[in-house]
Amino acid sequence: MASAILRRDRLRALTLLSPAYLWLTVAIFLPLSAMVFFSVLTDVPFGDREWHLTAGNYQAFLETGTYARLLWKSLQLGATVTALSVLIGFPCAYVLAKVVRGRSREALFLLVVLPFWSNSLVRIFSWAIVLRGNGVLDRAVNAVLPWPVKLNLMYSQSAIVIGLVHSYLPYVILTSYLALQAIDDSLIEAARSLGAKRLTILRRLILPLSMPGLVAGAVLIFVPVVGSFMEPRLLGGRLGTYYGTLIEDQFVAVFNWPLGAALSFILLAVVLVILGLASPILRKARL
Amino acid sequence: MTGKVLGIVGRVYLALILFFLYAPILVMAAMSFNASEFYQLPFAYSGEWYERLWSNRAILSAAWRSIWIAFVVTGIATALGTAAAIALFRYDFPGKKVLRALLFPPIAIPWLIIGTAMLIFFFGIGLGRGTPTVIIGHVALALPYVIVIVSARLATFDATLEEAARVLGASPWQVTKRVTVPWILPGIVAGGLLAFAVSFDQFVVSYFLSEPGDATLPVLIYTSIRKGFTPEINAISTLIIAVSMSVMLLAARYSNFGGER
Amino acid sequence: MAEVRVENLTKTYGPLKALDAVTLDFRDGGFFGLLGPSGSGKTTLLRAIAGFVIPDDGRVLIGGEPVERVPVEAREIGMVFQSYALFPNMTVADNVAFGLDVRRIRGAERDRRVKDVLDLVQLGDLGQRKPHQLSGGQKQRVAMARAIVTRPRVLLLDEPLSALDKALRVEMQVELKRIQREVGITTIFVTHDQEEALTLSDEIGILRNGRLVRHGPPREVYNNPRDAFTARFLGEANLFSGSLEAGGLRLPDGALIPGATTAMVAVRPENVQVSASEPSGPIRLRAEIRRRIFAGAMGTLILDRHGEPIKAIARDSEFAELPDNGRVWLSWREGSAIPVENAPN
Known part of the structure; x- marks a missing residue:
């Protein structure tokens, strides 16, 4: 009797769950597996093309050096963008969570995270408009400074970093804000009553307690930046060759899908290692 | 530093951050109303670029495609x-934790990897590229967000309400329709709006999955930018950012994702 | 160790007067309980002494020296918070040592003082635990240890026991008093629990709407509350008011309370005697029994006198011979009727 009810409940749960999870399986998990399979082929298995299994695509990554160098370049880009975002974003989150009081806080918080949820391509394009030679930024700087300056930021490493920080900064603000807000004000008052000054409180209390949120934000920035291709493409011009654009090229320009799949899979492995390392802290952050 | 000084410095800092976040978007929007084709200053107002949008068939059809795809995906x-x-909320069964954990990879794995993997797979099974494939991909990307947001709303739902309704003789379906869904409606609305935004703003996955002939709006913009900037792109970009920010403001009204309760 | 004095302390939040010209002395080494209903300003007063609340007007003196301009961290205070506010990222020992670290007390001196204070609060062997591994009572002890290890001039306690269940609270009251005696530190504590205040304090102060209504040793304040609010707030009181005559207080129904010198008197429930037969003394009032509440050894009787409820408390056995309802006689010993002023609002 009891087991009949239990069985009926299980059936109901299955009915409600299976559409969503079947969809995720077909559109995410099977494709990821297919990518692994593709990465060990000599050619795409479509039509009457000849193909057989090979480790050549991975060998190419190890031997060519160019690919590994690009991955390293992308990892460096990820580190730079992440570090800048953390340095800029954490103080902002602190001000929002612990300095601003009352109703304006919620509105300001919404304003800060709103761009994050809007179209990222368009936001990168807006930087192209601002940074281009003789563009708005050049003119603004020249209007303020008495001597002529040529900034020429467009199509440079700096342009890419600025655009990416702009894209992902709200992420670290969001996660740090949540962590900082969870710190009870009475803890800070207790520290002050014990004689601690602001810097001591920051170092011994606020930073350790908000670390999970900070790390979560950093990981959630680092991972997509390493895989970015649209931003370097648009803001970096000829300098904008990164691991992401390399993968893009395999699929839309060179049409070497097996190599692209292998490169993608290597990136996925890197991402999974990072997520795995960070997962104890991410779980603490309870996002 | 006293509290007052910190307050002032903090607010100035916040203002600088907001300037950094919004200034480029505002510049881009302003340039869409500038008469000069080469973004020359001084600024001279013109609605020409918006008028031109109306006669640009490629942009119009891409915009229309993006909108209806977003609606289908949202549904x-x-x-x-x-x-x-x-x-996930109502039933207990083995493997529930695994199912919840499975929502994380689609959110955390870069879209570049997911997009290329989808391209390979859907080509491999003979579906190829095109609008149906784009829809399948978008739904998969939006699903985890919807589940997470609706679950968050459900977490505020008192499960004994369902039990009370059962005791009063309601069938599971009646319980769902008359007790559960009305309570979580704000969460469903917020999840739906987010799904709309994920699809409407989606570039990476659409880029790999759409046929060159029927691109979505962001894909069309990307390929146009790579050929060269025109104020027309500013105009359509301004419209896009207006739409996606309004959608997100609406979503924020219905749920405080990331906000305080 | 130092005495604390507040003078004319005033703080307003918009239209609300949280503190209204409060002047009060806290004796060196004394244990002072601040009592009052919620919103009475007791916590604001404590936080003003700590330095978290900046008063609009008035002065705070610790050890004779004005501290209004001294920030919290330089006031040399110890504070125990309602939620304990233990730092979750540090061990018990590190929590306790925090104030020493800030003062750059290091090495053997630091370790010795941490050990001594943990022994004092009887937590000697829990130094390496994290706060989330402690029970409520243990957290309370850590919070105390942390607050006193720096040898502050004054110890401020904000509802320190309210998060504990009743049995533990009584146990911790004894502990708190013992620790305070051993350290001999001036202690000011806020509570809404009047029994706790009476048990612990050498002196109490009662606040209402930001004003100090009454202060003094607990027994004195209890026995002579002076005004109706204090009488009712501290313990329970039956109030009788009428018009003053030569012979005493004439109640509206014509009964006389002889010997009264004010238009209102308060009688504690434990002093009200209830009898079925007419008492012989000069005080004789009639009332009807409404309800008898049994609570173990003690019993409570709710009576009604012309619509006014009256409460009497005695050993339950004393109520045994009374009828379950019906008219009875009330009386009390002369001197049990405390003259009080009607409380101004």
């Missing part, structure tokens, strides 16, 4: 996601 993802969230 499917909201329905499937809500059903899954209710099941």
Whole structure:
């Protein structure tokens, strides 16, 4: 009797769950597996093309050096963008969570995270408009400074970093804000009553307690930046060759899908290692 | 530093951050109303670029495609996601934790990897590229967000309400329709709006999955930018950012994702 | 160790006067309980002494020296918070040592003082635990240890026991008093629990709407509350008011309370005697029994006198011979009727 009810409940749960999870399986998990399979082929298995299994695509990554160098370049880009975002974003989150009081806080918080949820391509394009030679930024700087300056930021490493920080900064603000807000004000008052000054409180209390949120934000920035291709493409011009654009090229320009799949899979492995390392802290952050 | 000084410095800092976040968007929007084709200053007002949009068939059809795809994706993802969230909330069964954990990879793995993997797979099974494939991909990307947001709303739902309704003789379906869904409606609306935004703003996955002939709006913009900037792109970009920010403001009204309760 | 004095302390939040010209002395080494209903300003007063609340007007003196301009961290205070506010990222020992670290007390001196204070609060062997591994009572002890290890001039306690269940609270009251005696530190504590205040304090102060209504040793304040609010707030009181005559207080129904010198008197429930037969003394009032509440050894009787409820408390056995309802006689010993002023609002 009891087991009949239990069985009926299980059936109901299955009915409600299976559409969503079947969809995720077909559109995410099977494709990821297919990518692994593709990465060990000599050619795409479509039509009457000849193909057989090979480790050549991975060998190419190890031997060519160019690919590994690009991955390293992308990892460096990820580190730079992440570090800048953390340095800029954490103080902002602190001000929002612990300095601003009352109703304006919620509105300001919404304003800060709103761009994050809007179209990222368009936001990168807006930087192209601002940074281009003789563009708005050049003119603004020249209007303020008495001597002529040529900034020429467009199509440079700096342009890419600025655009990416702009894209992902709200992420670290969001996660740090949540962590900082969870710190009870009475803890800070207790520290002050014990004689601690602001810097001591920051170092011994606020930073350790908000670390999970900070790390979560950093990981959630680092991972997509390493895989970015649209931003370097648009803001970096000829300098904008990164691991992401390399993968893009395999699929839309060179049409070497097996190599692209292998490169993608290597990136996925890197991402999974990072997520795995960070997962104890991410779980603490309870996002 | 006293509290007052910190307050002032903090607010100035916040203002600088907001300037950094919004200034480029505002510049871009302003340039869409500038008469000069080469973004020359001084600024001279012109509505020409918006008028030109109306006669640009490629942009119009891409915009229309993006909008209806977003609606279809919203419908499917909201329905499937809500059903899954209710099941995860209501029933206990082995493997539930695994199912919840499975929502994380689609959110955390870069879209570049997911997009190329989808391209390979859908080509491999003979579906190829095109609008149906784009919809399948978008729904998969939106589903985890819907499930997470509706689940968050469900977490505020008192499960004894369902039990009380059962005791009063309501069938599970009646309980869902008359007790559970009305309570979580704000979560469903917020999840739906987010699904809309994920699809409407989606570039990476659409880029790999759409046929060159029928691109979505962001894909069309990307390929146009790579050929060269025109104020027309500013105009359509301004419209896009206006739409996506309004959608997100609406979503924020219905749920405080990331905000305080 | 130092005495604390507040003078004319005033703080307003918009239209609300949280503190209204409060002047009060806290004796060196004394244990002072601040009592009052919620919103009475007791916590604001404590936080003003700590330095978290900046008063609009008035002065705070610790050890004779004005501290209004001294920030919290330089006031040399110890504070125990309602939620304990233990730092979750540090061990018990590190929590306790925090104030020493800030003062750059290091090495053997630091370790010795941490050990001594943990022994004092009887937590000697829990130094390496994290706060989330402690029970409520243990957290309370850590919070105390942390607050006193720096040898502050004054110890401020904000509802320190309210998060504990009743049995533990009584146990911790004894502990708190013992620790305070051993350290001999001036202690000011806020509570809404009047029994706790009476048990612990050498002196109490009662606040209402930001004003100090009454202060003094607990027994004195209890026995002579002076005004109706204090009488009712501290313990329970039956109030009788009428018009003053030569012979005493004439109640509206014509009964006389002889010997009264004010238009209102308060009688504690434990002093009200209830009898079925007419008492012989000069005080004789009639009332009807409404309800008898049994609570173990003690019993409570709710009576009604012309619509006014009256409460009497005695050993339950004393109520045994009374009828379950019906008219009875009330009386009390002369001197049990405390003259009080009607409380101004």
